[in-house]
Amino acid sequence: MLHQSDRLIETPSQTAGPYVHIGCIPSFAGLKDVYPEDLGRSPIEPGARGTRITITGSVYDGTGWAMRDAMIESWQADAEGRFAGQSGADPLVSGFCRFAADKDSGEFILRTIKPGAVAGRDGMVFAPHIALWIVARGINIGLSTRIYFEDEDNSADPLLARIEQRPRVQTLMATATGAGTYRFDIRLQGEGETVFLDL
Amino acid sequence: MPPPDAPAEPQYDAAALMPRRHDMHPRPYDPDYKTSVTRAPRLPLLSMQATPTEETGPRFGHDRIGPLDNDLIRNHAQGDALAIGERIRVFGRVIDETGRAVPHTLVEIWQANAGGRYRHIKDTYFAPLDPNFGGCGRTLTDETGHYEFMTIRPGAYPWPNRANDWRPMHIHFSIFGHAFGQRLISQMYFQGDPLIDLCPIAATIKDRGQLDRLVAPLDMQNARGMDYLAYRFDIVLRGRRQTMFENRPEGL
Numbered sequence: 001m002l003h004q005s006d007r008l009i010e011t012p013s014q015t016a017g018p019y020v021h022i023g024c025i026p027s028f029a030g031l032k033d034v035y036p037e038d039l040g041r042s043p044i045e046p047g048a049r050g051t052r053i054t055i056t057g058s059v060y061d062g063t064g065w066a067m068r069d070a071m072i073e074s075w076q077a078d079a080e081g082r083f084a085g086q087s088g089a090d091p092l093v094s095g096f097c098r099f100a101a102d103k104d105s106g107e108f109i110l111r112t113i114k115p116g117a118v119a120g121r122d123g124m125v126f127a128p129h130i131a132l133w134i135v136a137r138g139i140n141i142g143l144s145t146r147i148y149f150e151d152e153d154n155s156a157d158p159l160l161a162r163i164e165q166r167p168r169v170q171t172l173m174a175t176a177t178g179a180g181t182y183r184f185d186i187r188l189q190g191e192g193e194t195v196f197l198d199l
Numbered sequence: 200m201p202p203p204d205a206p207a208e209p210q211y212d213a214a215a216l217m218p219r220r221h222d223m224h225p226r227p228y229d230p231d232y233k234t235s236v237t238r239a240p241r242l243p244l245l246s247m248q249a250t251p252t253e254e255t256g257p258r259f260g261h262d263r264i265g266p267l268d269n270d271l272i273r274n275h276a277q278g279d280a281l282a283i284g285e286r287i288r289v290f291g292r293v294i295d296e297t298g299r300a301v302p303h304t305l306v307e308i309w310q311a312n313a314g315g316r317y318r319h320i321k322d323t324y325f326a327p328l329d330p331n332f333g334g335c336g337r338t339l340t341d342e343t344g345h346y347e348f349m350t351i352r353p354g355a356y357p358w359p360n361r362a363n364d365w366r367p368m369h370i371h372f373s374i375f376g377h378a379f380g381q382r383l384i385s386q387m388y389f390q391g392d393p394l395i396d397l398c399p400i401a402a403t404i405k406d407r408g409q410l411d412r413l414v415a416p417l418d419m420q421n422a423r424g425m426d427y428l429a430y431r432f433d434i435v436l437r438g439r440r441q442t443m444f445e446n447r448p449e450g451l
Contacts, residue, residue, distance in 0.1 A: 007217075008296045011435045012409045013224050014386040015232075015400060016371065019319045023309030023335050023373055029319040034274050034333045039259065039305075062237035069321070075256065075379040083255035096257035103320070120250045121215075131252045133382055138234030140225035140403045142384060146252075162247055188238050198219060198244035199253045199380060 013142065016135035020071045021100060028100050040098035043074065043112045048092035050079030050113030055147065055174055055182045058106045059134060062189030066106030069136050073098050074110055074147075076130040081116030114149065120158070127157040129172075134186065144197040147184050148172050163195060171195050214439040216249040216380045217296055225403035232399045233360050253380030254439075259305045261339060268337045271310070271350035275318075275333030282332035284313030284351025286427040289387070289415070292344045293374060296438030300344030306434075307337040307373040308348060315356030315366075324356055349427070355394050367394035367401065376436040387432045388414045 021029040025038050044050075058066040074097045077083050078090035093113065101108050110130075118126045130147040148154055150173045163169050171194045174182035186194050221244075228239035267274040272282045289308075293301040311317050311334065314326035318334050332351065340346045350370070357365050369386045376382065388395050395401050395414060404410040421429035 006298065007438070008294070008298060008435045009220065009223050009409070010296060010437050011383065011385055011412060012404050012406075013383060014371075014403075014413065015225075015235075016373075016384045017386075018321055019309060019317045020371070020384070022317060022319055022333075023307045023337075023371055026333075026335050029317075029321075031275075031318055031333055031335065034335055035265065035268070035337075039263065039337075040257070062241075065237075067238075073382070075252065077252075083251065085255060085258060094257060118251055121248075124250070126250060126252070129252070131379055133379070135384055136238065138232070138236075138238035140227050140229070140232070140235055140239070141221075142382060143240065144253075144380075159245070159247065159250070162245060189241050193240060193242050195242075196240050196244050198221070198246040199216075199249045 018137040043097040045092040053180050055110040057184040059186045068106050070101040073133045077115040081118045124158045127154040217438045229403045254378050256379040269348045271336045276331045280331045288429040290347035291432040293340050293434045295436045302342050305375045306346045309335045310353040310370045315354030367392045381436040390416045
């Protein structure tokens with residue numbers, strides 16, 4: 001008999017369901033009097049260093065329909081590439097934000113600062129990016145992806161380099177639509193399917 | 200009950216996250232759960248070793264948590280009234296795959312009321328709202344990873360999928376851990392509920408042993424006479440690899 005590992009197994013995921021907002025963004029559900037404010041309303045506080053940006057997009061299902069019930073969380077570094085809690089990180093950047101697709105239009109908006117490049121192990125450097133985690137009814141385990149920026153130098157990014165079908169890199173690129181404004185659409189399935197990550 | 204203050208400056212632990220075992224999770228595409236058909240990616244996930252983006256994560260301090268945030272019987276009460284339903288205590292421990300406690304991490308829950316109705320603009324089921332029940336709660340685990348909530352047992356309810364599908368009684372859980380790559384949302388079911396075996400959402404988990412881990416057992420030792428029943432629900436998050444030559448304490 002093989003040696004028995006004492007490693008446990010992660011608790012299995014279940015869908016967040018259509019009412020995820022009650023627990024995560026209660027004011028969206030119409031529930032305004034339990035907490036003083038929703039958690040993760042903004043990833044930055046006034047005075048945070050860096051360039052202000054606004055990212056707008058939608059989450060599309062396999063039929064091309066912009067989902068009205070998706071909930072997204074974002075996690076990012078500060079303008080110098082440091083995460084909250086790391087030494088030297090900008091104290092005005094929590095780096096965490098929660099936002100929902102609009103119940104009428106399906107559009108989401110993330111207002112933040114552009115993150116800096118992030119140093120990884122073994123000298124790896126990741127181009128500026130924002131991690132996203134997407135949950136909704138019908139999504140049985142949260143989907144991870146990243147927003148990169150088309151106006152940054154992404155040529156040496158180790159994650160993007162792993163994408164074999166080069167046209168798919170474009171699914172992770174926020175496209176500039178104006179001064180400090182970007183578009184980033186997420187396609188769960190089918191043509192133009194977003195690259196989802198298992199990191 | 201408030202646990203001691205969290206360390207002011209969380210330390211960045213460079214030990215890599217263990218890969219996620221997707222075979223132990225629900226199948227993303229499952230035709231019996233119809234909504235998953237158009238919402239499951241068809242292409243493989245891009246797998247690689249976690250990076251600092253996944254190995255760090257948001258921390259939430261005790262200053263954000265109100266005294267009634269983990270008491271759903273009272274946190275939406277109008278005046279002295281209490282929520283209607285069978286009073287229960289739901290408690291457990293958050294640990295990681297290496298068995299280490301996950302202290303000071305945020306646990307959020309949401310649920311239907313005793314009649315199976317959610318307080319949400321999109322829920323139109325005709326079971327009535329309870330004016331004294333909001334349906335959300337949150338807390339931080341203590342030094343040893345323990346958490347607890349007081350709430351009422353949620354009702355089962357019908358939902359549009361096949362002609363007559365019902366959700367078993369369940370409480371939604373959201374857990375952060377200490378790294379964005381540990382982020383998890385799941386559901387707790389109740390021991391003995393016959394609807395679990397009929398539920399296409401529960402059945403998205405193909406490993407029965409894994410599904411059983413979401414079914415909280417009744418725990419009479421932790422119930423209180425003439426007051427509430429207790430259900431224990433322990434949660435395991437992704438672990439971090441033990442690295443050699445690590446000169447800082449593990450588990451921070």
